[in-house]
Structure formats: structure tokens, C-alpha cells
Amino acid sequence: MSDDTEAVLDALFATIEDRRDELPEGSYTASLFTHEKGENATLEKIGEEATEVILAAKDDEREELVAESADLVYHLLVLLAMEELTVDDLRSELEARF
Template sequence: MNIDSLKFDEKGLIPAIVQDAKTSEVLMMAYMNQESLEKTLETKTTWFYSRSRQKLWNKGETSGNVQNVVSIDYDCDEDTLLVKVDPTGPSCHTGNYSCFYRNLSGEGNMADRNMLYKLYEIIMDRKKNPKEGSYTQYLFEKGVDKILKKVGEESAETIIAAKNDSKEELVYEASDLLYHLTVLLVECGVTMDDIMKELENRHK
């Protein structure tokens, strides 16, 4: 389909819903004009049009949280885009993974099954962009031996929590274990997709 066939509004804009290509989570919604869409197709990173500043902007230009474009689909009415991306960090300017981190019930987001992917991306971001005082940065600085030691300690604490027959304690310790295990995966260059593919193969 030719870009000219898309239905831009009277201001020359079209809404673009940005979705994580791996987890299918909606990350943000912004507007594109024809120029920003062309630049998105050309650079393979997301470009949008700011209605308030009336200028183009490249996602991650200042934060470093670039969105690498996997595909761009359009809806049946040809007036909305679905941009699937591989994000290199949080998509929201608040630091949240997605701009949609609140709900009308006032209870905050419900836990979702994609949290392990989010955790991986956050830890990867800490490795690429160290922050002073970050515990994750401290682990990476100490290296794999320190990370392995923590994985061992958290494994033992998870076992103790299970033996204590305390669900609350087990949830807490298992979460610590998953965090440290994810740090180990990032340090060793193993992706969450690698793990999911292995589990899928075992299931088959």
C-alpha cells in the first residue's frame, strides 16, 4: 500500500499505536504525519509529530530509549497505524515501561505475564546505561562470580521459605531469585526469548 492511500486527518496526522513486538503490550500512542512516517520507514526507528511543539521527534533522541521498528500495520479503515517495535528501554517519559501504567479503578496496574520481559529490559538498560548507586550496576561491576554467589544465596533462601510453609515469604524470596537469575542471563548474553524457546521446545 502507498502511504498516500492512508487517511490522514485534516491536520495531516494519523494516530500510531506502538506495541512491543515480543510481548504484544501497548507501549504508547502518538501521532505521525507523512514525513515522520517516511522517516520511520527509512531509519527503522520511530518518528512522531508533536502537536504541542509542532515539530518531528525521534523516540529515544534524548533518553536513549530507542524503539526499533519490526513492522507497521494499518487498520481496516486505513486511518490508524499499529507500529510493532523492539524497545531498548522504557517507552514512557516517567520511566515506566509503558505509558499505560494506570487504570481507572485507581488500583494501579494488575500484574501481567510479560513482567519477566520488562525486568530483563530494565536490567539490560542498567548494564548499558549505568546509574550511580544502582544495585544492579553494582552486581555487573563485581562480575559473574558475585552474581553466581547471589543466585546461590537466593536459591537457598527460596528453599527455606518453602520449607517454612509461608506463601508470602516464598513469593518474596522467589522474586529475589528471579531478579538475580535475570541479571545472570543478561551478564551471560542469554535472552528471555532463548529461555522461552527452550521451554516451548520442551512442551512440544
């Protein structure tokens, strides 16, 4: 992973944690933390986005595959923040396998 990629993931995760802690109005991220379905809303989004990734790959839609992958990674990071885990936990796990 390049330094730029790491920086953007860290910045995105820090923004997600801010939205979780401050719950600003109009924030999609904040709406996931206050959703009436609780964590299930985010889990459902992860399922939907994973399906969209699969369909884009099957259809060889390369731009769509990148966009849907970004949606999936974003929702995965939201889930980690919901579970009081961090992007550093994810990084450590990946590094341990490297």
C-alpha cells in the same frame, strides 16, 4: 503464563539490559555488573536466594516463598544478561519442552 506475567518479565529484562549498558549510579543491578568479584557476585546471590527459597518452602512461609522466588528469578535474569543471553532464549527453551 499470562500476558501480564510475560510483559513484566520482558520489561524487567529490558531494564536489566539498560542497567548493564548504561551503568547508572545507585543502581543495584548496575552494581552487579561492576562488582569486584565479577560474575561470581551474582552466582553467589543465586545460591543464597535459592537457599532462601528452600527454607521458606520448608517452613511453609508462603509470602516469603513468593518474595524469595522473585529475588531468585531477578538474579537469574541478571546472569542471563551477563552471559549475553536473553529472556527470549529462556522462553524458547521452555516452549520447546512444553
